Amino acid sequence: MDYIYTILILIGLFVILASSFDLVIGHCGLISIAHPIFYALGAYVSAMLAKEGGVPIPLAMLAGGAAAFLASVLVALPSLRVSGDYLLIASIGFQLGLIEFAKHIHSIGGAGGLTNIPSFLVNSYGRLSYVILVLAVAVLTVLFVRWLTSGPYGRMMAAMRDDELAFSMLGRNAIWVKVSVFAIGSGIAGVAGGLYAHYFRFLEPDQFGLLQSSAILTMVVVGGMRTTWGPVIGAVVLQILPQAITFLGLPPSILGPLQGLMFSGLVLVFMFARPQGLLAAPDIWAGRSTRERADG
Amino acid sequence: MLNATVISQILWTSLATSSYFVLFAVAFALVLKVNKVFNFAQAGMMTCAFYSAYVAVRVLEFSGPVGFVAAIAGGAAMAFILERFGFSVLRHRRASPMFVFIFTLIASQFITYAMTMIFGTWPTTIFASMFWPVSIIANVAVSAWDLPALGATILVLVVLWAFLRFTRYGQFMIAVADNADLAELYGIRKDRVLMVSMLVAGIICGIGMFLYGTRAQVQPAAATELMLFAVAATILGGIGNLWGAALAAVVLGLVQNSSILFIPSAWQGFLLYAFLFFAIVLFPSGFHLPERSKRLKRTVVAPVVVSDAKEG
Amino acid sequence: MADVLTVSALNKRFGGIVVADNIDLSLIKGRVLGLIGPNGAGKTSLFNLVCGVVRPDSGSIMLDGQEINGLPIRARARMGLARTWQNLRLFASLSVLDNLMLGPQVYSADTFTDLIFRPGHVAAAERAARDKAFAILERTGLADIAHQPIRDITFGQQKLVGVARALMNDARCLLLDEPMAGVEGQAYALIQKAVRDIAASGVAICVVEHNVAFIRDLCDEGVFMFAGKVLARGSVEALIADPQLTELYFGT
Numbered sequence: 090m091d092y093i094y095t096i097l098i099l100i101g102l103f104v105i106l107a108s109s110f111d112l113v114i115g116h117c118g119l120i121s122i123a124h125p126i127f128y129a130l131g132a133y134v135s136a137m138l139a140k141e142g143g144v145p146i147p148l149a150m151l152a153g154g155a156a157a158f159l160a161s162v163l164v165a166l167p168s169l170r171v172s173g174d175y176l177l178i179a180s181i182g183f184q185l186g187l188i189e190f191a192k193h194i195h196s197i198g199g200a201g202g203l204t205n206i207p208s209f210l211v212n213s214y215g216r217l218s219y220v221i222l223v224l225a226v227a228v229l230t231v232l233f234v235r236w237l238t239s240g241p242y243g244r245m246m247a248a249m250r251d252d253e254l255a256f257s258m259l260g261r262n263a264i265w266v267k268v269s270v271f272a273i274g275s276g277i278a279g280v281a282g283g284l285y286a287h288y289f290r291f292l293e294p295d296q297f298g299l300l301q302s303s304a305i306l307t308m309v310v311v312g313g314m315r316t317t318w319g320p321v322i323g324a325v326v327l328q329i330l331p332q333a334i335t336f337l338g339l340p341p342s343i344l345g346p347l348q349g350l351m352f353s354g355l356v357l358v359f360m361f362a363r364p365q366g367l368l369a370a371p372d373i374w375a376g377r378s379t380r381e382r383a384d385g
Numbered sequence: 386m387l388n389a390t391v392i393s394q395i396l397w398t399s400l401a402t403s404s405y406f407v408l409f410a411v412a413f414a415l416v417l418k419v420n421k422v423f424n425f426a427q428a429g430m431m432t433c434a435f436y437s438a439y440v441a442v443r444v445l446e447f448s449g450p451v452g453f454v455a456a457i458a459g460g461a462a463m464a465f466i467l468e469r470f471g472f473s474v475l476r477h478r479r480a481s482p483m484f485v486f487i488f489t490l491i492a493s494q495f496i497t498y499a500m501t502m503i504f505g506t507w508p509t510t511i512f513a514s515m516f517w518p519v520s521i522i523a524n525v526a527v528s529a530w531d532l533p534a535l536g537a538t539i540l541v542l543v544v545l546w547a548f549l550r551f552t553r554y555g556q557f558m559i560a561v562a563d564n565a566d567l568a569e570l571y572g573i574r575k576d577r578v579l580m581v582s583m584l585v586a587g588i589i590c591g592i593g594m595f596l597y598g599t600r601a602q603v604q605p606a607a608a609t610e611l612m613l614f615a616v617a618a619t620i621l622g623g624i625g626n627l628w629g630a631a632l633a634a635v636v637l638g639l640v641q642n643s644s645i646l647f648i649p650s651a652w653q654g655f656l657l658y659a660f661l662f663f664a665i666v667l668f669p670s671g672f673h674l675p676e677r678s679k680r681l682k683r684t685v686v687a688p689v690v691v692s693d694a695k696e697g
Numbered sequence: 698m699a700d701v702l703t704v705s706a707l708n709k710r711f712g713g714i715v716v717a718d719n720i721d722l723s724l725i726k727g728r729v730l731g732l733i734g735p736n737g738a739g740k741t742s743l744f745n746l747v748c749g750v751v752r753p754d755s756g757s758i759m760l761d762g763q764e765i766n767g768l769p770i771r772a773r774a775r776m777g778l779a780r781t782w783q784n785l786r787l788f789a790s791l792s793v794l795d796n797l798m799l800g801p802q803v804y805s806a807d808t809f810t811d812l813i814f815r816p817g818h819v820a821a822a823e824r825a826a827r828d829k830a831f832a833i834l835e836r837t838g839l840a841d842i843a844h845q846p847i848r849d850i851t852f853g854q855q856k857l858v859g860v861a862r863a864l865m866n867d868a869r870c871l872l873l874d875e876p877m878a879g880v881e882g883q884a885y886a887l888i889q890k891a892v893r894d895i896a897a898s899g900v901a902i903c904v905v906e907h908n909v910a911f912i913r914d915l916c917d918e919g920v921f922m923f924a925g926k927v928l929a930r931g932s933v934e935a936l937i938a939d940p941q942l943t944e945l946y947f948g949t
Contacts, residue, residue: 120483122490177423177486178620179662185613186658193652241798241806241823248788248799255786258748260774260802260866269809299609303494306487346501353495360488361474373846374790378823 101223107320109277115314123180127157129297131279150283157279191294202293209287313366401531403638404538408593410618414630425489429496431608434460434591457591464587508602701901707756724901731916779868797830800865853884
């Protein structure tokens with residue numbers, strides 16, 4: 090049963106990550122793969138605040154989210170002032186650089202990892218309570234993204250994606266929109282990081298590198314960008330599949346790369362056979378107001 | 386500890402080891418310039434090149450030169466596959482630059498995983514030993530690897546320059562880099578040119594990886610970090626500027642090597658990324674993921690008007 | 698002074714090509730200025746310079762007495778400058794109505810903080826924008842297709858949407874880039890009427906057009922451009938009648 094709980098928690102966490110990443114890359118059209126570093130920031134900040142600072146865990150998790158939010162603004166603002174494509178390289182540099190950096194900081198465990206992160210809920214209420222917590226946050230995230238993208242802000246994002254020049258000529262501020270959405274998406278990832286840290290209770294810098302970037306990218310691309318359920322389906326499918334082949338009883342040296350091969354192979358197949366993903370995004374933005382009008 | 390000998394040593398070693406970095410940077414810069422793609426799959430091309438040489442020399446026990454040819458073949462083969470079945474298809478579908486970039490990233494990972502499954506994660510080298518005889522020249526330790534490596538790199542750069550300047554396909558590549566649609570109007574087969582460009586990049590990567598793999602250990606994930614160095618050099622050298630990228634690679638190599646005088650060696654890895662991140666943030670003139678120009682540029686029409694104005 | 702937009706000594710070169718050569722231009726409240734000239738004369742480039750899409754090498758651009766040269770595009774729009782584009786630039790993922798909803802100088806949810814902390818204000822602004830949009834759609838004969846996606850409407854209707862969207866700005870200065878190109882029939886009449894009404898309401902308008910009938914009918918004054926220079930100014934009739942200009946226009 091514990092195994093199932095862990096899977097559910099992982100699914101929940103990746104739903105949060107995939108949904109928030111879809112906001113950045115799908116709705117806002119920003120090319121970035123650095124989502125995992127904000128996940129990492131949230132995780133480490135929450136872990137350290139709780140472990141060393143004695144901060145109550147719920148607060149620490151929120152602080153983790155805030156830290157990720159702020160860091161993402163620091164990365165996005167200078168990059169986006171120049172151009173949207175700069176963000177890609179700057180964020181990769183930030184992600185890989187911070188990971189390298191973290192490997193040398195002994196107070197957070199260095200390359201060996203941060204251990205003994207304080208546990209939350211599990212000791213008092215059992216694992217199921219944590220599952221419920223994570224799944225609740227996942228549901229909230231999905232609903233939030235849906236709310237944001239089907240309202241006036243979503244209309245703005247769709248227009249900005251269509252034609253940024255015409256968008257600016259109407260008086261709209263593309264940079265603000267991009268930085269805000271990037272920050273919100275990253276902040277959410279940060280909160281997910283806190284949730285991860287206090288359940289698994291061990292963090293190491295390397296787990297937040299390009300591999301995880303690809304994993305999250307896969308979930309969004311395969312599941313279907315700019316759809317409410319696409320990232321969710323992507324997260325579920327891409328958690329279940331690797332777990333499924335674990336049962337084949339292969340040695341770990343084969344299993345790891347095989348999972349990776351499956352991940353990337355699946356994305357490649359999708360990119361060529363069904364580029365829109367499992368769930369195709371609607372061509373035309375349909376906001377809440379459109380739906381309201383349909384009723385009367 | 387900073388005396389002439391130490392400085393000369395660092396300068397020499399940096400120069401020698403920048404040889405492969407220059408090649409990786411030039412390959413990356415070339416594909417960016419002509420194909421207008423941030424080819425993150427170059428890491429895959431590099432990995433394929435290395436393992437081709439590895440198989441030729443260590444497994445099949447052929448000689449060094451055969452390994453060299455195998456490296457080139459491996460790099461070119463992977464370049465071919467990427468262009469023929471990847472970029473070309475996406476291009477004809479008018480896929481967005483983001484989509485193409487995601488493809489390069491995922492393709493790179495796929496190749497890495499495939500290689501890991503076949504070869505495992507143990508670091509290996511092309512020749513059984515990494516050690517090369519060292520001679521001391523003017524108080525500086527010069528390895529027997531250094532001069533051939535530098536020579537090979539310079540030769541590649543010269544040949545590339547001549548290729549771009551004097552051969553048909555070289556000039557086509559420059560034309561396509563400038564304005565692909567216009568080039569097509571003049572009868573240049575864009576698809577063929579882009580393939581040639583990728584193949585050239587693949588060959589250069591092959592040579593670079595042969596150099597690297599005869600001096601350092603490689604495991605499947607190693608190429609990614611090497612390629613990021615190339616990315617940094619390309620950006621710092623200026624998009625579209627091959628020789629700028631080459632120079633930037635030398636400078637970056639120098640900075641990274643000499644940093645050992647100022648910072649603990651453990652931090653050297655971090656330095657590159659810090660450099661990349663801050664150089665980008667402070668870089669005043671931005672850059673753009675090159676868009677496929679969808680229309681003819683006005684330059685075709687305007688000169689007619691301007692000449693009229695001079696007469697009338 | 699009734700000058701809404703004043704362009705002084707504007708210069709721009711791209712490499713060897715002179716796109717703007719010491720241009721002086723004024724747009725006056727309630728008057729329609731026709732910008733005519735052959736292709737490549739620099740008419741759209743002038744619009745781009747005024748809007749901030751391109752930075753001039755030298756010169757000044759004043760909107761209602763304020764220097765706007767150097768300001769970002771969005772700032773100029775928020776000061777009451779609006780335009781339509783030669784290649785439409787409508788938002789293909791949005792319906793006609795939604796295209797317009799993005800047009801007001803101040804959008805209902807320009808910032809995320811507005812969305813979270815002032816939901817009442819956002820809702821009210823949305824309603825106001827919708828009302829205004831429908832009013833404009835009525836005037837331009839587009840009310841029936843308000844909820845259609847852009848790709849499902851005719852080209853003439855698309856051009857009308859472009860104009861309608863620009864009208865959402867309550868602009869003091871409106872730049873129309875070939876509004877009539879490819880348009881005929883009812884759409885033509887509707888655009889013509891819209892331009893007349895906007896001018897009557899006191900907006901300074903500049904129109905780039907090749908359609909002689911339209912220019913004759915609607916423009917109070919004309920400016921002839923060629924190779925980045927303003928060659929002649931005056932009444933539209935005088936410009937059209939000038940044989941030298943006609944020669945330049947059609948090429949020798």
